[in-house]
Amino acid sequence: MFGWFNKNKSASVAKDRLTIAILSDREATEDLHFMDDLKAEIIEVVKKYVGVKTVNIKKEVENDIEALSIDIQFDRD
Amino acid sequence: MGIVIAVISGKGGVGKTTATANVGLGIALNNKKCIVVDFDIGQRNLDMILGLENRVVIDMAQVMDGEAKLKQAVIKSKVSENLYFLAASQTKDKSVLDSDKIKALIDALKEEYEYVILDAPAGIESGYEHTIEFADKAIVVVNPEVSSIRDADRAIGILDSKSQKVKNGEEVKKYLIINRISAEMVQKGEMLRSEDILDILNIELLGKVPEDKGVVDASNQGRPVVLNKKSMAGQAYARISGRMCGQNIEMKDVENASSSVFKKLAGIFK
Numbered sequence: 149m150f151g152w153f154n155k156n157k158s159a160s161v162a163k164d165r166l167t168i169a170i171l172s173d174r175e176a177t178e179d180l181h182f183m184d185d186l187k188a189e190i191i192e193v194v195k196k197y198v199g200v201k202t203v204n205i206k207k208e209v210e211n212d213i214e215a216l217s218i219d220i221q222f223d224r225d
Numbered sequence: 226m227g228i229v230i231a232v233i234s235g236k237g238g239v240g241k242t243t244a245t246a247n248v249g250l251g252i253a254l255n256n257k258k259c260i261v262v263d264f265d266i267g268q269r270n271l272d273m274i275l276g277l278e279n280r281v282v283i284d285m286a287q288v289m290d291g292e293a294k295l296k297q298a299v300i301k302s303k304v305s306e307n308l309y310f311l312a313a314s315q316t317k318d319k320s321v322l323d324s325d326k327i328k329a330l331i332d333a334l335k336e337e338y339e340y341v342i343l344d345a346p347a348g349i350e351s352g353y354e355h356t357i358e359f360a361d362k363a364i365v366v367v368n369p370e371v372s373s374i375r376d377a378d379r380a381i382g383i384l385d386s387k388s389q390k391v392k393n394g395e396e397v398k399k400y401l402i403i404n405r406i407s408a409e410m411v412q413k414g415e416m417l418r419s420e421d422i423l424d425i426l427n428i429e430l431l432g433k434v435p436e437d438k439g440v441v442d443a444s445n446q447g448r449p450v451v452l453n454k455k456s457m458a459g460q461a462y463a464r465i466s467g468r469m470c471g472q473n474i475e476m477k478d479v480e481n482a483s484s485s486v487f488k489k490l491a492g493i494f495k
Contacts, residue, residue: 157414162371163421169371170378170425 183207190218199223227335230342230469231360233384234367235376237268237347240404241366243440244462245344246274247451248364251466252340253308254451259340260299263313264322264356271344275302276447277310286314289326295333304452309338322355331359340469348380357384362398364431364469368405369417378426400431402465407436411480418480432465434458435479 187203194200201223208215232248234241242265249261262285263271272278283298288311295311302308311334334341345356357363363384367377381399388397403419410416419433439456443449451462457479464474 159411159414159417159421162417163425166371166374166417166425169375173375173379174382 190220194220227338227341228361229331229335229359230340230362230364231345231357231384232342232364232366233345233348233353233357233377233380234365234373235348235378235380236373237350239366239368239373240434240440241265241347242268242270242274242344243444243450244364244366244402244404244434245342246271246449247459247462248466248469249340249342250275250302250305250308250449251451251462252342252469253302253305254463255466255470255472256307257339257470258307258309258337259342260309260311260334260338261342261344262311262334263344264352265344265346266313266322266352268346269313269315272310272312273447274444274449275308275310276304277302277312278447281312281315284312284314284316285330286316289323289330295330295337304448322352324355324358327355328359347376348383349376353380354383354387358387358389360384360388360397361390362400364400364402365426365428366402366404367422367426369403369411369419369422374417374422374425381426381428399428400469401426401428402431402434404434405436406433406479408480430476431468432461433477433479434461434465 183205190203191200201221204219206217208217232245249259253259272281277300280300283293287293288295288298300310346352365377367373385391390397435457437456437458439453440450440458450456450459453459467474
């Protein structure tokens, strides 16, 4: 009964809101860490064949489709 | 070789500096040579809480810039011969927090002291990233309140991506202090329980500190509350310090401790 009673209290509202807010915070930053590693590895691989100036990776979300767009700029020198 | 513990929080005003002072003094009272360093340059309160504000002559920035020797800057506490203090910069801003200089300072401190405790700037402030870079462990201080917990999670995220230990493939162990718990509010369901906070942050619990008027009284006098054996918060910090020294001390249920009426009520409805 006490548990049911608690459901309507602000502490349980706080927990629900926090859980969602923190999950989305973490998602946003985790993407960034993984991007840095990915970027470094792509540079390593492409460098074996051609000079690389910069690599840009963007996450794109459209409706249900998530995609990574990767721009690799060659270094002509 | 000493161990470096950064005391961190997401936002300011959660009692991080009070925690630093009390954990530092508590460790010193366990006969460990301990230095607390004020890296929270924007706030700069650690000297007041330790009652050492009148003895600050040379600050940490002057040592880092080579203007003074470390030995000249370190202040010995009046209440414990094992506790030492290094003040935040009085004149310079957070731009003094340069990675190489901090490393040199911390390496020197590790040679001399068993415990090096850093009062870090809040996680959302500049200077935080550099302060936590060379920490071996971190104590995270939160209040049972949404913004404090959310910001703490971000501060932990930054620690996990910027610390040197993590970059070397090791783990920076994190411990949680939940500060300013009101047993009455928790029982009424108006304050997050510590289990809920642990679920969300997913780190190890170091201790629960109840809301206690003795904390303000202690900082008024410049005598950290851990010295007050009658204070609930003081007792909590004594237990926390013992745990940091490797003692196995049972977790006290401060959420059910203070009000016997609520305890009985909770018992009935469980």
